[in-house]
Amino acid sequence: MKKYDYLIVGAGLYGAVFAQQAKETGKKVLVIDKRSNIGGNIYTEKIEGINVHKYGAHIFHTNNKEVWDYVNRFAEFNRFTNSPVANYKGELYSMPFxxxxxxxxxxxxxxxxxxxxxxxxxxxxxxxxxxxxxxxxxxxxxxxxxxxxxxxxxxxxxxxxxxxxxxxIKRLPVRLTFDNNYFNALYQGIPIGGYTKMIENMLEGIEVRLDTDYLENKAELDKLAEKVVYTGAIDAYFGYKLGYLEYRSVRFDTEVLDKPNFQGNAAVNYTDRETPWTRIIEHKWFEFGKGENGNDLPNTVISREYSSEWKPGDEPYYPVNDDKNNKLYEEYKALAEKEENIIFGGRLGEYKYYDMDVTVAQALKMSKNEL
Ligand SMILES: Cc1cc2nc3c(=O)[nH]c(=O)nc-3n(C[C@H](O)[C@H](O)[C@H](O)COP(=O)(O)OP(=O)(O)OC[C@H]3O[C@@H](n4cnc5c(N)ncnc54)[C@H](O)[C@@H]3O)c2cc1C
Structure with missing residues (x-):
C-alpha cells in the first residue's frame, strides 16, 4: 500500500479540480508543482491591493451550467463583462465590432x-x-x-x-447592435478575491508541495502514490524524444503606476502596427477599481503584452495546433497510452487550447470516469 492514492502533478486548474474531486470521494492525494505558487496560469498575485493576472488576463465565461455551479462552490464571481477597447493611433473604437x-x-x-x-x-x-x-x-x-x-x-x-x-480567420463577428459584451456566454465574471483564492479553496485540506519538479524526482515520487495525474507538458514527460511541440508565446511587462486610473478599462488593444505591444491590461478594472474592502485604490498596475517567438525552455502559452504539431502530439499520445498508472490531462498534458470552463469540464469528466 502506497501512502497516497493519487499524485497530482500540477496545481493549476485541472490538477486542483481533480484533487478536489478525489478528496471528496475519500481518496488520499498529494499535489505537487514545480512553481512556487498554486494556480498554474490562472495565478493572481496581489500588488498594491490589486489582483494581478500574472500569466495573462483571465475572464471566466461559460454556457455550461454544471461548470458554473461547480466553480461557484469555491468562489463568488463578480459581474465583470469583457468589453475591450481598440486604440488605433489615438482613435478609440468599441469591440467586438x-x-x-x-x-x-x-x-x-x-x-x-x-x-x-x-x-x-x-x-x-x-x-x-x-x-x-x-x-x-x-x-x-x-x-x-x-x-x-x-x-x-x-x-x-x-x-x-x-x-x-x-x-x-474563419469569422470576424459583426454585430448590428450596441452590444459591447465580447463573449457570447450565459455566465461570465471574475472570482472576487482573485483566482488564486479560488484554487486555494479547491485545495483546502489537501497536501501541496511547491517547488517540486516531478520529472526531476520521478522515481522517488512514483513510490508515493498508486497513480499519477500529470498536467505538465506531454513532450517533456518523454524527454522530448520525438521532438518539441511548439507554442506561441507572449511576454508581459508589468508596471505599478502612481495614479488611480491609466486607461479606464481592463483591456485596450493597440491595433496599429507601430506600437510594439498588442494590448495593455489594467488589472484593477477586473474588480471595478476597488480593493478588498470596497475601497478605491490610489495606484494602478498595468501589463503590456508583447507577442514573442517561442523557443524550447520558454513558458508554453498557446499550443500551435497545426498539422505538424498535431501529428507529433498524436505520436506522443500513443506513447502515453502505453504508460501504466498515469493519466495525462490539462492544456499541456493534452496539448490543446482549453478555456478555463473546458479545463474544468474535462477534469470533472475524467474524475467521473476515474473515481
Ligand atoms: C495568455 C492566456 C490567457 C488566457 N485567458 C483565458 C481567459 O480569458 N478565459 C479562459 O477561460 N481561459 C483563458 N486561458 C486558458 C487558461 O489559462 C487554461 O484553461 C488553464 O490555465 C488550464 O489549466 P491547466 O491546469 O490545464 O494548466 P496550467 O495552468 O498550465 O497548469 C499546469 C501546472 O503544472 C505545472 N507543471 C508542469 N510541469 C511540471 C512538472 N514537471 N512538475 C511539477 N509541476 C509541473 C505547471 O507549473 C503548472 O502550474 C488563457 C490562457 C493563456 C495562455
Whole structure:
C-alpha cells in the first residue's frame, strides 16, 4: 500500500479540480508543482491591493451550467463583462465590432446603413480569398481591416497579413447592435478575491508541495502514490524524444503606476502596427477599481503584452495546433497510452487550447470516469 492514492502533478486548474474531486470521494492525494505558487496560469498575485493576472488576463465565461455551479462552490464571481477597447493611433473604437464601432468609423446611425457600408467594402474581394488580408476584407471590408485587424494580427503572428493563410480567420463577428459584451456566454465574471483564492479553496485540506519538479524526482515520487495525474507538458514527460511541440508565446511587462486610473478599462488593444505591444491590461478594472474592502485604490498596475517567438525552455502559452504539431502530439499520445498508472490531462498534458470552463469540464469528466 502506497501512502497516497493519487499524485497530482500540477496545481493549476485541472490538477486542483481533480484533487478536489478525489478528496471528496475519500481518496488520499498529494499535489505537487514545480512553481512556487498554486494556480498554474490562472495565478493572481496581489500588488498594491490589486489582483494581478500574472500569466495573462483571465475572464471566466461559460454556457455550461454544471461548470458554473461547480466553480461557484469555491468562489463568488463578480459581474465583470469583457468589453475591450481598440486604440488605433489615438482613435478609440468599441469591440467586438458593433454599432458603436461603425458609428465612429463611418458616422452611420442605423443597422441598415452599417450593413450597406460593410457590404460595399466587402465587394472589393472577388473570388476565393487567397490570404488573411483578403479573407478579412471579404468579411468586414477594408476600413475595419486596416484600422482594427491588420496591425494587431501582424504583431500577433510576426508576419504580414498577405503572407498569412486565409483559414486563420474563419469569422470576424459583426454585430448590428450596441452590444459591447465580447463573449457570447450565459455566465461570465471574475472570482472576487482573485483566482488564486479560488484554487486555494479547491485545495483546502489537501497536501501541496511547491517547488517540486516531478520529472526531476520521478522515481522517488512514483513510490508515493498508486497513480499519477500529470498536467505538465506531454513532450517533456518523454524527454522530448520525438521532438518539441511548439507554442506561441507572449511576454508581459508589468508596471505599478502612481495614479488611480491609466486607461479606464481592463483591456485596450493597440491595433496599429507601430506600437510594439498588442494590448495593455489594467488589472484593477477586473474588480471595478476597488480593493478588498470596497475601497478605491490610489495606484494602478498595468501589463503590456508583447507577442514573442517561442523557443524550447520558454513558458508554453498557446499550443500551435497545426498539422505538424498535431501529428507529433498524436505520436506522443500513443506513447502515453502505453504508460501504466498515469493519466495525462490539462492544456499541456493534452496539448490543446482549453478555456478555463473546458479545463474544468474535462477534469470533472475524467474524475467521473476515474473515481
Ligand atoms: C495568455 C492566456 C490567457 C488566457 N485567458 C483565458 C481567459 O480569458 N478565459 C479562459 O477561460 N481561459 C483563458 N486561458 C486558458 C487558461 O489559462 C487554461 O484553461 C488553464 O490555465 C488550464 O489549466 P491547466 O491546469 O490545464 O494548466 P496550467 O495552468 O498550465 O497548469 C499546469 C501546472 O503544472 C505545472 N507543471 C508542469 N510541469 C511540471 C512538472 N514537471 N512538475 C511539477 N509541476 C509541473 C505547471 O507549473 C503548472 O502550474 C488563457 C490562457 C493563456 C495562455
Amino acid at each position: 458593433n454599432m458603436y464601432t461603425f458609428n465612429k468609423m463611418w458616422g452611420v446611425v442605423t443597422p441598415e446603413e452599417a450593413s450597406t457600408k460593410i457590404d460595399e467594402q466587402r465587394r472589393e474581394i472577388k473570388g476565393e480569398p487567397q490570404n488573411l488580408e483578403e479573407q478579412a476584407i471579404s468579411l468586414v471590408g477594408r476600413d475595419i481591416y486596416e484600422k482594427l485587424v491588420k496591425g494587431y494580427t501582424e504583431k500577433q503572428w510576426g508576419r504580414d497579413c498577405k503572407e498569412l493563410p486565409a483559414f486563420i
